[in-house]
Amino acid sequence: MIYFNNVTKVYDNDAVALEDVNLGIEAGEFVFLVGASGSGKSTMMRLILKELEPSRGNISVNGVKLGAIPRRYVPKHRRNLGCVFQDYKLLPNKTAAENVAYAMEVTGQKRRAVRTKVPQILDLVGLKDKLNAFPGQLSGGEQQRVSIARAFVSQPPILIADEPTGNLDPETSVGIMQLLHRINHIGTTVLVATHDREMVDVMRKRVVALEAGRVVRDKVRGGYANEV
Amino acid sequence: MIYFNNVTKVYDNDAVALEDVNLGIEAGEFVFLVGASGSGKSTMMRLILKELEPSRGNISVNGVKLGAIPRRYVPKHRRNLGCVFQDYKLLPNKTAAENVAYAMEVTGQKRRAVRTKVPQILDLVGLKDKLNAFPGQLSGGEQQRVSIARAFVSQPPILIADEPTGNLDPETSVGIMQLLHRINHIGTTVLVATHDREMVDVMRKRVVALEAGRVVRDKVRGGYANEV
Amino acid sequence: MRSNNWGFFLREAVKNLRLNLLMSVTAITTTAVCVMILGAALLVSAHLQGIIRNVGQDVTITAFFPENASQETIDDTLSSVQGYPEVSESTYVSREEALDRWKETFSDQPDIASSVGSDVLPASIELQLNDPRDSGAVAEKLRSEGFEEGDLNYPQQTIDNLNWFTGYMVWALRVATILFLIASILLISNAIRLSIFARRKEIEVMKLVGASDTFVRTPFVLEGLVQGLIGATLAAVVVVWANSAFVNWAQSYLFSVSSESINAFGLMLTLIAVGVLIGVAGSYFSVRRFLKV
Amino acid sequence: MRSNNWGFFLREAVKNLRLNLLMSVTAITTTAVCVMILGAALLVSAHLQGIIRNVGQDVTITAFFPENASQETIDDTLSSVQGYPEVSESTYVSREEALDRWKETFSDQPDIASSVGSDVLPASIELQLNDPRDSGAVAEKLRSEGFEEGDLNYPQQTIDNLNWFTGYMVWALRVATILFLIASILLISNAIRLSIFARRKEIEVMKLVGASDTFVRTPFVLEGLVQGLIGATLAAVVVVWANSAFVNWAQSYLFSVSSESINAFGLMLTLIAVGVLIGVAGSYFSVRRFLKV
Ligand SMILES: Nc1ncnc2c1ncn2[C@@H]1O[C@H](COP(=O)(O)OP(=O)(O)OP(=O)(O)O)[C@@H](O)[C@H]1O
Ligand SMILES: Nc1ncnc2c1ncn2[C@@H]1O[C@H](COP(=O)(O)OP(=O)(O)OP(=O)(O)O)[C@@H](O)[C@H]1O
Ligand SMILES: [Mg+2]
Ligand SMILES: [Mg+2]
Numbered sequence A, B: 001m002i003y004f005n006n007v008t009k010v011y012d013n014d015a016v017a018l019e020d021v022n023l024g025i026e027a028g029e030f031v032f033l034v035g036a037s038g039s040g041k042s043t044m045m046r047l048i049l050k051e052l053e054p055s056r057g058n059i060s061v062n063g064v065k066l067g068a069i070p071r072r073y074v075p076k077h078r079r080n081l082g083c084v085f086q087d088y089k090l091l092p093n094k095t096a097a098e099n100v101a102y103a104m105e106v107t108g109q110k111r112r113a114v115r116t117k118v119p120q121i122l123d124l125v126g127l128k129d130k131l132n133a134f135p136g137q138l139s140g141g142e143q144q145r146v147s148i149a150r151a152f153v154s155q156p157p158i159l160i161a162d163e164p165t166g167n168l169d170p171e172t173s174v175g176i177m178q179l180l181h182r183i184n185h186i187g188t189t190v191l192v193a194t195h196d197r198e199m200v201d202v203m204r205k206r207v208v209a210l211e212a213g214r215v216v217r218d219k220v221r222g223g224y225a226n227e228v
Numbered sequence C, D: 001m002r003s004n005n006w007g008f009f010l011r012e013a014v015k016n017l018r019l020n021l022l023m024s025v026t027a028i029t030t031t032a033v034c035v036m037i038l039g040a041a042l043l044v045s046a047h048l049q050g051i052i053r054n055v056g057q058d059v060t061i062t063a064f065f066p067e068n069a070s071q072e073t074i075d076d077t078l079s080s081v082q083g084y085p086e087v088s089e090s091t092y093v094s095r096e097e098a099l100d101r102w103k104e105t106f107s108d109q110p111d112i113a114s115s116v117g118s119d120v121l122p123a124s125i126e127l128q129l130n131d132p133r134d135s136g137a138v139a140e141k142l143r144s145e146g147f148e149e150g151d152l153n154y155p156q157q158t159i160d161n162l163n164w165f166t167g168y169m170v171w172a173l174r175v176a177t178i179l180f181l182i183a184s185i186l187l188i189s190n191a192i193r194l195s196i197f198a199r200r201k202e203i204e205v206m207k208l209v210g211a212s213d214t215f216v217r218t219p220f221v222l223e224g225l226v227q228g229l230i231g232a233t234l235a236a237v238v239v240v241w242a243n244s245a246f247v248n249w250a251q252s253y254l255f256s257v258s259s260e261s262i263n264a265f266g267l268m269l270t271l272i273a274v275g276v277l278i279g280v281a282g283s284y285f286s287v288r289r290f291l292k293v
Helices: A041-048 A071-079 A096-105 A111-124 A140-152 A170-185 A197-203 B041-048 B071-079 B096-105 B111-124 B140-152 B170-185 B197-203 C005-019 C021-057 C071-082 C095-105 C132-144 C156-197 C200-208 C213-253 C264-290 D005-019 D021-057 D071-082 D095-105 D132-144 D156-197 D200-208 D213-253 D264-290
Strands: A002-010 A016-025 A030-035 A056-061 A081-084 A158-162 A189-193 A206-211 A214-219 B002-010 B016-025 B030-035 B056-061 B081-084 B158-162 B189-193 B206-211 B214-219 C060-064 C087-093 C124-129 D060-064 D087-093 D124-129
Touching (some): A030 A170, A071 A081, A071 C213, A140 A158, B030 B041, B030 B170, B041 B189, B071 D213, B096 B111, B096 B140, C005 C213, C021 C156, C071 C087, C156 C200, D005 D213, D021 D156, D021 D264
Parallel strands (some): A030 A189
Antiparallel strands (some): A206 A214, B206 B214
């Protein structure tokens, strides 16, 4: 489903974010991406989204080489990906419900479908009281949950989540992880970058660890830390 | 040092964020503020900063009633407070170093002092390679650490940190917490809102727990969860 | 694109106008002010051209008949001259009338007044032209009627000067109007660019969650359209109102301003079209800058 | 505020200008365009006033001497008239000269030309005035010299018309210039408001980390100052250059445009001052809106 072939990403200011990364994620997998702050997790996510281009190597998602997608087909590519951004990336002029609805509207879904689905999804992440609140009127964790809701509202085949529980209390975090687990169970490929050691240790999924831009560990049913 | 007297905060859209909160934090204390997402932690921080006014009740900081501070003395009040914001609030057009320096410059400190102190502080949070990177060129955790560095660079008597380790890996988090501990040891009053259960449980400081805007627990040397 | 999208886009545009009120108001005032200046330029230009045309109409050609011209010849000439398409008005001045005029002119100097007899001054026709630039052609025709060059009196110098001045003036007014148009385009699109710049992050986010360029752009373009429409309509109404107020005032106090020379309705439509066009194009190109995500 | 802060503020302002290049360029072009229009308005106004003044200088008063005036009286009158401060030029026209002129005027109509003898036309003095509005006063003085009203010939009607027209024109030009000034203020401060609106979050953050209003505002105001300075200077240079090009061209081809009537240096300074002032004030008030954190 997602393949990285010798991918290197060097930013404009010569910061090497990823170095020679090789990674294959098959359809239906659930993968945790762990690593210290600044090790390149978000960069990987942004490459998958084609927000950035790799400096070397190539990436393919869903059988398509990203480098070969022409500009006008990029939106189509992105609609196959649900993405929880580390900084939420909510639209400040839209309410929670409108933000979630937007992800359905870009795919051209019917208004009726949008109207019924959006409240359901927001209820699922515990925000049924905040449908009409603007991002500026939401707490950090609430914004994060709107971002999560937006990512899977249109049931994309791939879900990538960058630190989805960073601003959530342990209880809510568990709820979100269970949600991701359920989504994965119905066939969605899930990639989660996280610092939540407890969660990773408890869920025992495949763990890919980055260190300074290199994959240093890739273990099925792994834990957060290196276990000798 | 920080006193909340029957403080209630109702936002414009009738969202009740805090209800009848009474709390006293003495000089030199180290307090964890815990609670579910949306329970009112950030609202408390913003009230202390006088970014918001309470709907009822009053707050005093450093012996001064916040309601009585005239507008033009608000900056002076804020210079007594180091604040780590949940959403970092970095200036996008300034580099990491300039962002940190800004907090010193507003207090009118000498350029020489700024020049020597800023790199030291950024080194302390593990960013000595990122002095000249703009916030947009930093990873989430790196931005968070810049925000932390800015909060205590001018050694304010009070430090309030809203979720300072939400985007940091466990190892870096421990480093930051040790830093906060050291800062507290030299006399700074520290108030930390956090979801990091492990950290709270390990450090055994005073823990104030909020639930839907009410203080439901206040325990010296407490843990994250309610221990019966 | 699905047809029901248009409803969505319109709702988006209107919502954004309300939410970004400060920005909308700023863009609208900018459009209004620019279109107003442009409209004023067009009006002043039209009025000045009208006045210039008026001045031109006062040019007179006088053709003196020879002393021995028979009444028949005179009548023939008169009727043929009245058929010239360039001539708006022709007046026959008989010998007696010429003498009366002479006496009137020198009424305060009786010596001079009485110095000429009724047989000295010749009869003449005076021609008013539609366009002073035709005077050469009319003189030519008069010569072919049998008049000698010495018997024709037309202020070639004045006409030449006037033509020359009129030419420059019209040219200068056109240049000024075009410069104002360019300035308006620059200023309005600057304002739009700034207001979209303030929202570039939003555009980025929209693209990142899978919106196509068109999907992102359309509400912005509609917003630009509505802003342009409101601003330009306000301006057009003010300009047309000010114009009719001016024409009324001028006609009663000053000189006759040909109000027909300005088609108020056409002017309004032009101004509104210009405002809308700049709003739409400005939004389109400003958004495009930030779509490359 | 500490004195070394000014260095800090200036560095901040310059850095921000560079970093927000798109916004700076937009604000600068807006300022430049507006100041250019304003400058053009001032220039056109000055030139038109100059031309109007020129036209006025062509007004002539003619005073006819009585037929029986002795050469002595004439000489006395001439020398006293030449002392009038309102008179710029005086010409004596003797009877012979008057006759010559008469003959020349009617050279193509010998009957008329020969109809008056040398004793019919009176001698006269022709006076050019510095300011046509003085003609009444000068006529009064001439009457006190012994001239009768009937012997004085001054185009009171023309002068009145001219005064009246000049008055309106100058008034209209002033109104137009003031309207342009208001429009410029609106447009420039709109652009500044938008560019500061795009950075309102930054202002909020600055306030939250303890910056005083002045500390936040000063770099923005300096930025506005620099933007205004650059934009207005560009505009002023263009306007002054265009003016001198126009004056050169006009003087060689058209009519004499009094280039002294426009103080290019003063105009430049005025324009730059206006640009800077709007930039500074616009920034000041725009920032203030967002300081209330
Ligand atoms: N736009 C950018 N320009 C330059 N360097 C960048 C940019 N974005 C990230 N970097 C650098 O690339 C490295 C990897 O960043 P990345 O955001 O991928 O880290 P991360 O693993 O997501 O970290 P975190 O857990 O803190 O979010 C970091 O050192 C960062 O400073
Ligand atoms: N500006 C606002 N306008 C209206 N309601 C708000 C505003 N800010 C916060 N709220 C609401 O007030 C409540 C408390 O918010 P607060 O940000 O204090 O929560 P928190 O404890 O910091 O949560 P988190 O851990 O998710 O950051 C939430 O329900 C939130 O929706
Ligand atoms: Mg990251
Ligand atoms: Mg919070």
